[in-house]
Amino acid sequence: MDVDVEPKINFSHKEIRVLLLHEFRLGHKTTEAANNMCSTMGQSLVSTRSAQRWFNHFKNEDLELDNLPRSGRPMELNMDLLKPLIEKDPLLTLRCLAEQLECSHTTVEKHLNELGKT
Known part of the structure; x- marks a missing residue:
């Protein structure tokens, strides 16, 4: 009995955002983009809500894909x-x-x- 087992690929957050940008530029809707990515790259790759949040960035011409510094206490200390x-x-x-x-x-x-x- 042969079972198709796809190896788990770990994508960085930036790589996922590049894929979302690609889907955005193709003119896909957020749900369609998330479904496309999850069906080809892994079921839990990106949520529809994350796709919506990033599509809003792209619509506002914010194409920065790196994590921006956040406010709050630093995680490291001397x-x-x-x-x-x-x-x-x-x-x-x-x-x-x-x-x-x-x-x-x-x-x-x-x-x-x-x-x-x-």
């Missing part, structure tokens, strides 16, 4: 700033450290785990 803080007061909470370093508490937690701290 370990040289974190180490002295925890050495000075090892009882500081994650949220207190996050406030001082101007980042999220989950970012602090991730970096503390890398340092072997709990």
